[in-house]
Structures are given as C-alpha cells and as structure tokens.
Amino acid sequence: MRIDSFRPALVLLLSCAFIIPAASQSKDKPLLGFDPEGAAAERTLEAKFDSLLKRENLRETMKRLSARPHHVGSPYDKENAEFILSLFRSWGFDAQIEEFQVLFPTPKVRVLEMITPEKFTARLAEPTLREDSTSAQTSEQLPVYNAYSIDGDVTAQLVYVNYGVPKDYEELQQRGIDVKGKIVIARYGGSWRGIKPKVAAEHGAVGCLIYSDPRDDGFYQGDVYPQGAWRNESGAQRGSVADMPLYPGDPLTPGVGATKDAQRIALKDAQTLTKIPVLPISYADALPLLKAMNGQVAPDAWRGSLPITYHLGPGSATVHLKLEFDWKTETIRDVIARLKGDERPDELIIRGNHHDAWVNGASDPISGQVAMLEEARGLGELAKSGWKPKRTIIYCAWDGEEPGLLGSTEWAETHAEMLRKHAAIYINSDSNGRGFLGMGGSHTLEKFINEVARDVTDPEKKISVSDRARAVQLLRGDKNEQREARERADLRIDALGSGSDFTPFLQHLGIASLNLGFGGEDGGGSYHSIYDSFDNYTRFIDPNFDYGIALAEVGGRTVLRFANADVLPFEFGNLTDTVGQYVKEVTQLTNDAREEIKEKNLRLSDGTYAAVFDPTQPFVMPKAEQPAPYLNFAPLENSLARLQESTRKYQTTMMQLAAQNRLPAQSGALDEALIKVERAMTREQGLPRRPWFKHQIYAPGFYTGYGVKTLPGVREAIEQRNWQEANEQIGIVGQTIENVAVEIDRATTLLQATR
Numbered sequence: 166m167r168i169d170s171f172r173p174a175l176v177l178l179l180s181c182a183f184i185i186p187a188a189s190q191s192k193d194k195p196l197l198g199f200d201p202e203g204a205a206a207e208r209t210l211e212a213k214f215d216s217l218l219k220r221e222n223l224r225e226t227m228k229r230l231s232a233r234p235h236h237v238g239s240p241y242d243k244e245n246a247e248f249i250l251s252l253f254r255s256w257g258f259d260a261q262i263e264e265f266q267v268l269f270p271t272p273k274v275r276v277l278e279m280i281t282p283e284k285f286t287a288r289l290a291e292p293t294l295r296e297d298s299t300s301a302q303t304s305e306q307l308p309v310y311n312a313y314s315i316d317g318d319v320t321a322q323l324v325y326v327n328y329g330v331p332k333d334y335e336e337l338q339q340r341g342i343d344v345k346g347k348i349v350i351a352r353y354g355g356s357w358r359g360i361k362p363k364v365a366a367e368h369g370a371v372g373c374l375i376y377s378d379p380r381d382d383g384f385y386q387g388d389v390y391p392q393g394a395w396r397n398e399s400g401a402q403r404g405s406v407a408d409m410p411l412y413p414g415d416p417l418t419p420g421v422g423a424t425k426d427a428q429r430i431a432l433k434d435a436q437t438l439t440k441i442p443v444l445p446i447s448y449a450d451a452l453p454l455l456k457a458m459n460g461q462v463a464p465d466a467w468r469g470s471l472p473i474t475y476h477l478g479p480g481s482a483t484v485h486l487k488l489e490f491d492w493k494t495e496t497i498r499d500v501i502a503r504l505k506g507d508e509r510p511d512e513l514i515i516r517g518n519h520h521d522a523w524v525n526g527a528s529d530p531i532s533g534q535v536a537m538l539e540e541a542r543g544l545g546e547l548a549k550s551g552w553k554p555k556r557t558i559i560y561c562a563w564d565g566e567e568p569g570l571l572g573s574t575e576w577a578e579t580h581a582e583m584l585r586k587h588a589a590i591y592i593n594s595d596s597n598g599r600g601f602l603g604m605g606g607s608h609t610l611e612k613f614i615n616e617v618a619r620d621v622t623d624p625e626k627k628i629s630v631s632d633r634a635r636a637v638q639l640l641r642g643d644k645n646e647q648r649e650a651r652e653r654a655d656l657r658i659d660a661l662g663s664g665s666d667f668t669p670f671l672q673h674l675g676i677a678s679l680n681l682g683f684g685g686e687d688g689g690g691s692y693h694s695i696y697d698s699f700d701n702y703t704r705f706i707d708p709n710f711d712y713g714i715a716l717a718e719v720g721g722r723t724v725l726r727f728a729n730a731d732v733l734p735f736e737f738g739n740l741t742d743t744v745g746q747y748v749k750e751v752t753q754l755t756n757d758a759r760e761e762i763k764e765k766n767l768r769l770s771d772g773t774y775a776a777v778f779d780p781t782q783p784f785v786m787p788k789a790e791q792p793a794p795y796l797n798f799a800p801l802e803n804s805l806a807r808l809q810e811s812t813r814k815y816q817t818t819m820m821q822l823a824a825q826n827r828l829p830a831q832s833g834a835l836d837e838a839l840i841k842v843e844r845a846m847t848r849e850q851g852l853p854r855r856p857w858f859k860h861q862i863y864a865p866g867f868y869t870g871y872g873v874k875t876l877p878g879v880r881e882a883i884e885q886r887n888w889q890e891a892n893e894q895i896g897i898v899g900q901t902i903e904n905v906a907v908e909i910d911r912a913t914t915l916l917q918a919t920r
C-alpha cells in the first residue's frame with residue numbers, strides 16, 4: 166500500500182519523533198509522550214490489559230443493567246447506580262455516588278386527536294412484542310414524550326415542515342405558507358430534536374409534533390423489529406427537547422451544580438424549556454394525520470416513505486394536542502470512581518459514559534457503559550498486580566444524560582474550579598455498535614488517538630481499527646477525503662458539537678476531550694424506544710460483544726497512556742492545520758454569501774424569479790438583500806500565522822529532545838502548561854447570547870444542537886448575515902488563537918530549559 170512507503174520519513178518530519186510506522190504492534194514503536202523504554206513498557210502493560218478483558222462480563226453486565234426500565238427517578242436507575250458503585254469498589258477503586266436534584270417532568274396527560282376532516286385518536290404507546298422479553302414491562306416504562314416540553318392545550322390546523330429546521334421555513338415562506346397559530350408536524354432527523362419546537366415557536370406556531378419517518382428510521386432502511394433492527398411502525402422516539410445550545414443541564418440551575426442547597430431560578434424563568442407544547446409520535450400515529458392533509462404537494466426532498474402524497478397544509482387537517490406534566494424534582498446519581506496517581510496525583514484523567522436510559526437502554530447507553538466498566542475492571546486487575554498510574558484516573562458513570570446531560574453537567578459545574586486546574590483530558594463514550602471507529606474530539610488529541618487506533622485490532626477484519634477506518638474513507642469518502650486517506654498520516658477526527666457528556670468538559674471548561682464509539686455496520690435500531698432492549702442488541706447489533714471489547718481496548722489505552730506518559734501526549738501540528746482549515750472556510754463562507762446575495766438581487770431585478778414560478782401555486786417573491794460587506798479577516802490570519810510559528814518551535818524542540826532519546830525532566834510544569842493550551846481556547850464571556858458555551862473553536866450550532874459549528878462566533882454571525890457581529894467575533898477569535906499560541910510558547914520555553 167502506498168501509505169506505508171512514505172510514512173516513516175514524513176511522520177518524523179511532521180511531528181514529534183515519538184510517532185509510529187504502520188500497523189504492526191511491535192514493542193519498539195515510539196509512543197507520544199513516552200521515551201523508547203517507557204513506550205515498550207507501556208505496550209507490555211497494554212498487552213496484559215487486553216488479556217484481562219472478558220466479553221462474557223459485558224454480556225452479563227448488560228443483561229443486568231438493562232433488565233428493567235432505568236430512567237431518571239426510577240427505582241432501577243437508583244439500583245443500577247448502586248450496583249455500579251459496588252462493582253468499582255470490588256475492583257479497588259475509591260468510589261462514591263454524587264447526588265444532584267434536578268427538574269425532571271413526566272407526563273400526566275397526553276392527548277393527540279384529529280378533529281377534521283375525520284376523527285382519529287393517536288395511540289401514543291408502543292405495543293408489547295412476544296419476541297422481546299422486556300417489552301411487557303409496561304407499568305415501569307416512561308410513556309412516549311419529549312422532556313421539557315411545556316404544558317399546553319391547543320387546537321389548530323396542521324402544517325408539514327419537513328425536518329423543521331430554519332431553511333425549511335424559508336421554503337414555506339416562499340410558498341406563501343405561514344405557520345402562525347398552526348400546529349406543525351416535523352420528521353425526526355436533520356438536527357437536535359429541541360431545534361424543531363424552538364424554530365416553530367419563533368415562526369409563531371402553537372404546537373409541534375415530531376414523528377419518525379420510515380424513510381430515515383424504519384422500513385425504508387431495512388427490516389423492522391423484531392424481524393430486523395429498524396424501527397417498526399409503532400416504535401416512537403422519546404427524548405429531551407430542552408434548548409441545549411443555550412445551556413445543558415438542570416434548567417433551574419444554569420451554570421451552577423444542582424446540589425441540594427443550590428440557588429434555583431423559578432420554573433417560569435427557565436430558558437431551556439420549550440415555548441410551545443411538543444410531542445413525539447410513531448409513524449403509525451402520524452400516517453392518518455399526514456394522509457388527511459391537503460394543500461400544496463411537498464417538495465421532492467421533503468417526501469418520506471409513507472404510502473401517501475405528502476402535502477404541506479394548512480387546510481383540511483385540524484388536530485387537538487393536550488399535554489400536562491408533573492414538574493417534579495428528582496435525585497440523580499453519578500458514580501465517581503478514583504484510582505489515585507502516584508507521581509502526579511493532581512493531574513486528572515477522566516473517563517465517562519452515562520448509565521441512565523429512556524427505557525431499558527441496551528444500546529443507549531449500556532453498550533458503552535459495559536465496555537467502560539470492563540476497562541475499569543482491567544485497570545483494577547493491573548493495579549492489584551502492582552501497576553500504579555502516574556496521574557489520577559477517574560471513571561464516571563453519569564446519570565441524567567438523556568434529559569439534558571444533567572449528571573455530567575451538574576458534576577462539572579460543581580467541581581468547575583478544581584477541574585479547570587487539574588483535568589488533563591475527558592474521554593467520553595455513549596452507545597456502541599459494530600463496524601468502524603468513530604473518533605471525535607479536540608485536535609490537540611488527533612495524533613494521539615490515531616496512534617491508539619493503530620494499536621487496536623478490528624475483531625472482524627484483523628487489521629487495525631485505524632486501517633479499517635481509513636479503508637472506509639478511501640472507498641466512501643468524497644474526493645477530498647479520499648485524497649487525505651491516501652496522503653495524510655493521521656485520520657482527521659470530527660470536531661465535537663453536542664449530544665453527549667463531553668459538552669460540559671470541552672465547551673464549558675475547556676478540557677481537551679474525546680468522544681469514541683464503533684458503528685456504521687449494525688444497521689439501525691430503536692433509539693429511545695422500549696425496543697432498545699438486550700434481546701434487540703444481542704440479536705442485531707453486537708451479538709458477541711466483539712466491538713464492546715474493541716471499545717474497551719481503545720478506551721483503556723487512552724486512559725493508560727494519559728495516566729502513564731512521561732509528558733502529556735498532546736500535539737499541536739494537527740490542531741494548527743485544522744484551525745487553518747476553519748479560517749479558510751469562514752473566509753470562503755463570506756465570499757459565498759456575497760456571491761449568493763449578488764446573484765439573488767440580480768435575478769430579482771432581471772425578472773428571472775418572476776419567469777419561473779408556477780402561477781397556479783401561491784408564491785412569495787423573495788426580498789432583495791443588502792450586499793455583503795468585505796470583512797477584515799487579518800486578525801484571524803495573523804493569529805493563525807502566530808500559531809503556526811509557535812507550533813513549529815514546539816515541534817522542533819521536541820524533535821531535538823527525541824533525537825537524543827530524552828524527555829524533559831520536570832514534566833509536571835510542562836504538563837501544566839500543556840493542559841492550559843485547551844483552556845486558552847475558551848473565553849469567560851462565552852459565545853454571543855450563550856455565555857455558558859465558552860470554547861471559541863468548537864460549539865454545537867445554535868440552530869443545529871448536535872452538529873458542530875467551528876469558530877462558532879464568526880461562522881454563525883456570517884450564516885446569520887450579522888456582519889457587525891462577524892467583525893467583532895473575528896477580533897475575539899483572533900485574540901483567542903493568539904492566547905493559544907502564547908501557551909504553546911510557554912511549553913516550548915519549559916522544554917528548551919531542559920535541553
């Protein structure tokens with residue numbers, strides 16, 4: 166293969182001399198942060214770690230943890246936390262449960278009925294299946310609902326809004342369709358579900374329904390449960406609709422830990438509750454509603470796979486939606502387990518996965534939880550046989566992730582000061598499937614996690630999980646991805662938006678973070694449904710827990726290497742390369758916006774628009790726009806040049822030390838400086854209109870929720886065509902990148918002092 170022929174020379178040139186040739190797991194391969202001797206010892210330790218992992222433990226633990234519904238506030242959620250605590254203690258960890266009191270509404274009244282053109286009452290329930298042994302636990306199951314929807318009792322005409330994201334409303338507006346005073350029905354997908362009621366309310370809608378269209382999440386994709394893994398017609402997706410891009414966590418304690426005595430705001434002042442009532446439904450319940458609608462036929466791209474003509478409404482279909490919730494406070498239980506470091510006990514290596522679910526949660530989250538627990542058991546065994554980590558390791562089983570990242574956020578907010586000072590890395594996982602390793606995170610960790618991925622073998626293909634991920638990129642990537650898979654030493658990792666417990670660590674506290682998990686081969690599932698069960702998971706997702714073990718091997722190595730390394734294995738070349746790409750992208754985004762506006766205004770003035778639209782259909786002529794001004798990107802470009810220079814100096818110094826097979830002596834000070842690099846990417850004032858999000862390089866989009874916006878302050882201002890704010894944010898982000906370069910220089914100075 167071509168990659169191997171040039172790699173050694175290039176890698177040595179490009180980064181620290183501790184990087185590796187390709188896939189063989191030979192003991193003498195260098196490791197970031199270790200000298201050659203240390204690297205060999207680390208690999209011996211990791212081989213022993215692998216030999217300790219047992220797939221039957223994953224199966225048994227999943228069976229136990231997913232045996233009953235374990236949502237926030239349920240008896241089994243409490244039991245699971247106590248069971249996990251007992252496991253950690255039995256493995257030699259110093260473990261406690263930390264409790265928080267959070268707002269957790271559950272439904273008292275849910276009514277959805279069609280009034281016109283005919284009567285229909287939605288079932289709003291998932292039937293029991295003979296083939297699924299836990300599906301009959303009806304009395305313990307949470308009903309199908311969206312947590313943090315407000316109470317409401319509304320009757321109005323239905324309007325179909327596709328995914329219900331901002332650009333869908335532009336399309337509706339152009340077609341003369343206004344959702345003011347209407348109830349909108351949106352299909353799942355395309356964004357965080359909380360975005361749908363948010364944008365609908367911004368456009369004046371009075372209610373929102375969200376359904377799973379089989380085109381995205383059902384029979385169009387494959388056989389449905391119990392024949393296959395895909396969502397059947399009665400399956401529905403529960404889920405939070407809190408406005409998390411504003412701030413995650415308990416809605417009543419923004420920015421502070423929801424401890425017993427915490428100051429709480431009044432329910433009416435909670436910003437992250439929806440502004441309109443919202444309810445999720447199955448496609449069996451959605452079909453009669455969508456079928457009864459008339460009006461314009463939906464655009465091609467909006468049509469799903471239900472056996473109907475998709476119409477937009479408003480018109481014949483009128484529905485009544487009534488919701489009432491029990492707005493109570495519940496106790497959540499995070500299990501926190503420590504293995505104290507000996508040389509640098511103050512430095513923290515934090516690993517987490519949530520344990521709460523919406524129902525039985527075999528896939529989400531227990532598949533990741535059991536892999537993390539087996540990791541911890543392996544580390545416990547190593548410790549019993551004499552191994553001591555240099556740095557302190559903390560394993561965290563989070564509660565309350567499903568309603569809004571509650572357990573991780575309240576813990577991070579409660580211990581913010583300590584974590585800002587001492588946390589070196591946070592490593593997250595959540596659901597785990599089968600297939601390809603997904604790697605997301607801080608780009609100061611890109612080279613590190615690529616190194617780990619080269620050392621873990623894919624259970625199906627017996628090649629490294631790195632080579633397997635590269636192979637899929639070579640075959641299925643776009644042109645640029647294919648080129649990079651051929652030429653780039655490291656696979657690019659995804660920038661992190663939100664959707665799991667890494668958010669409070671990365672985007673609020675500025676702790677370098679990773680999000681890991683396998684997937685892409687396990688064909689669908691029943692996300693947030695009663696059918697996400699042990700039976701479903703062991704039949705269709707990872708029957709032998711092969712990828713559970715693979716995740717434990719990946720997660721275990723990330724923890725071991727960060728805990729044992731002589732110097733924290735951060736690297737800045739990939740970061741600088743990536744930030745350089747982002748700067749290019751936002752510059753191009755402005756140029757594209759300018760061209761787009763120019764073209765539109767021209768087409769409006771030369772009659773092209775008027776010439777095209779179908780006169781038999783309602784059409785609203787778009788309005789001409791102010792031309793986009795030229796923005797001054799110099800502050801960003803100058804700070805990028807500064808970052809490139811700082812990175813070059815750091816790498817050169819590291820390589821000189823490597824050439825002498827030496828590592829800096831007083832690494833404690835260097836570690837501290839390295840930890841501060843990611844902190845420097847944050848700004849106390851946070852992002853515009855959302856101060857909780859402090860990271861200036863990565864954030865979930867204000868209107869995506871899951872999807873990441875990189876250089877969010879600049880990028881979102883440009884997307885919103887808020888040119889004045891874009892100018893301000895260019896200065897702010899430029900200064901932030903400058904601050905990052907300063908921290909890297911500080912580390913270089915410490916390195917040079919040891920030469």
Ligand SMILES: [Zn+2]
Binds near residue numbers: 519529530566595596
């Ligand atoms: Zn999850």
